[in-house]
Amino acid sequence: MRTYISPTSILANDEMTYYLMNEDDALKEMSKLIREANEIINLSSTTIVRLLLHHFNWDINTLTDRYWEDSDRLFRKLNIPNPNSSPSSIDYNPLSPPSNIEQNPLSPTSSNSKLVTCKTCYVDKSFNEFFSLPCHHQHCLTCWEFYLESAITSDSNIQKISCPSRCNQIMNDEQIYKLLSNNERIKKRYQHILINTFIETNRLTRWCPGNSCSTIVKIKTYLPNTAQMIACDECKTVFCFHCSKQWHEPVQCTLLTKWEKKNRDESMTSEWIVANTKDCPHCHSSIEKNGGCNHMTCRKPGCVYEFCWLCLGPWKDHASRQCNVYEEGSSSKNQLSARENLARYMHYFTRYQTHNQSLELESKHSNQVEQRIQEMQAEAMSFTEQQAIYKAFDVLQQCRRTLKYTYAFAYYLYRNNQAEVFEQNQADLERATEALSGFLEQDIDSDKNNSLKLMDKTRYCDQRRKTLLDHCKEGYTEHYWAGLDTY
Ligand SMILES: [Zn+2]
Ligand SMILES: [Zn+2]
Ligand SMILES: [Zn+2]
Ligand SMILES: [Zn+2]
Ligand SMILES: [Zn+2]
Ligand SMILES: [Zn+2]
The missing domain is CATH 1.20.120.1750 (Four Helix Bundle (Hemerythrin (Met), subunit A))
Incomplete structure (x- = not known):
């Protein structure tokens, strides 16, 4: 992260500081905000904290205010199952072997080679090739990967992925990354979607508008309706933080x-x-x-x-x-x-x-x-x-x-x-x-x-x-x- 002092802003005369970051910095910044928010609201799933922050444009104060006012209403509004009222998600090991799979009657009876039929693809597989969320809907790992890949590639804005059995159980980002551990391309793509949404919904951050430039700007304080000059040191574009256009002083x-x-x-x-x-x-x-x-x-x-x-x-x-x-x-x-x-x-x-x-x-x-x-x-x-x-x-x-x-x-x-x-x-x-x-x-x-x-x-x-x-x-x-x- 590189720090700069903004030389000009049309309305505010005080010096405004901004930082230039890359995607890795932005990811760290996002995790930091999630951690800070969760120190206050203390949920078991950081993915739900991310969804809440996203809803409040990454403004921790507004989030915590609304949360303490009426967290039930907030979860209902966002169509997220209230994690405080579903104890099954606590102490849950995301990649533990399934516990209640129907045994395949045709499979050999020897306990360490038991085969189970995946209800999605009808292929017989061993226990450790299955995974389920706290809702206990079992799918084989191949089906999970296929499901995630199609969900992530079909929606370039995807923020939450639920259980494929349409039961409203939200997947944690860590579970998604783990299930995609053999699919680096889709994993990166999902991560990029999260970072991009973070930058675009956060009032303090913005992509550099320069041609195919991947620099990210973060300003220190948000001032509505104030033009602020940003100079990107990667592509040399000089632009306005507020409207992303070419720097346009003296016009507002x-x-x-x-x-x-x-x-x-x-x-x-x-x-x-x-x-x-x-x-x-x-x-x-x-x-x-x-x-x-x-x-x-x-x-x-x-x-x-x-x-x-x-x-x-x-x-x-x-x-x-x-x-x-x-x-x-x-x-x-x-x-x-x-x-x-x-x-x-x-x-x-x-x-x-x-x-x-x-x-x-x-x-x-x-x-x-x-x-x-x-x-x-x-x-x-x-x-x-x-x-x-x-x-x-x-x-x-x-x-x-x-x-x-x-x-x-x-x-x-x-x-x-x-x-x-x-x-x-x-x-x-x-x-x-x-x-x-x-x-x-x-x-x-x-x-x-x-x-x-x-x-x-x-x-x-x-x-x-x-x-x-x-x-x-x-x-x-x-x-x-x-x-x-x-x-
Ligand atoms: Zn399957
Ligand atoms: Zn489910
Ligand atoms: Zn740039
Ligand atoms: Zn402007
Ligand atoms: Zn002439
Ligand atoms: Zn003239």
Whole structure:
């Protein structure tokens, strides 16, 4: 188990600790909770304790409260036979030889070779090849294994397995594991089902959403409706614990859901605008975008016009333009026509989408550069220079991700003085990010000067990002953000 301090959470300002675990850690964690709960309620079957904990989302306090209130009612509700009223399960040796099997009249009478017919498969077998639960329904070991295998493979969510004679007697997990001791595959599968349910029903745990990543996150305290940043060190995914989506600061989970729904609803109208080709505003030849940087230069000989991919304005005086701000017409906001509403939405959506594309392109570029550096001769680039490049790509990606979500934030934001400060911060971060991205698109070499410049640009970008996010956080606390009505 590895411990981390969560660097950011949108609502809570206190540092939140989280752990990264694998399945084995999770299994230990699950057993520990079962043990702790059973120290209080003291049942003979830990499997029943597991079922009770599962019902209460692994919250021991709620379980024990309800249990002491009325345990009978609780067992009835969960359709579990009350273990306190069936004494046969106590002191029961799960794999003891059967005691009351009808003797097969055709079998030899010699006592140590007595054969018994299994009532399920009608095969004659010796005593020690049978097993029964406290309900005394005998089945041969082969039939048990077959029964368990089909129960476990047919229900990918199975939580309890009862006696095959349909008598409601619940099997203990230890009995299941023992009966499957020759079937490692099904045993592992059952264990995985239990761990998976444990993680998905426990409010404190979650799978890493990264592609085929099997890392598990556990947070220290549960805070409802609070976005919390988790960085998986296995697959490098940075995500929100609360909603499992890509980390989305400064937007809150509920607003992000609303924004994504809006994007789905508008997807027909927005398709045309996020195309990868646009016409050069100067010579009208078609230009394809294949890098993350939004500072474009037309490649047509004789044109070489430099412009901004987002607003198509000239790059020359781009710093003085408010590329990120939507200029509304003279009509006030709530009187915008449908056409203006769409234009306003498209302004934000295009930028949201373009930063996302840049994020993907730059992540690919980053991998290529990393590979090229590894192929270089050791003397071609110093360790410090290498680290400067890795750090720059890391900061660039954080800035892109932040910029992407600032456009969802800005779309819902009502205009006021603080909103203008936010837009200024956003413009500054955007400018710094494009400068860093453009710089990284140049060939990497080991020019001392370049390395220093790169570190400068990286530091500046990082600073702009922190300034913007700090202001957003302050706004949540001080209630600047009218329009983001979900907090
Ligand atoms: Zn059988
Ligand atoms: Zn039974
Ligand atoms: Zn992961
Ligand atoms: Zn979230
Ligand atoms: Zn051109
Ligand atoms: Zn622009």
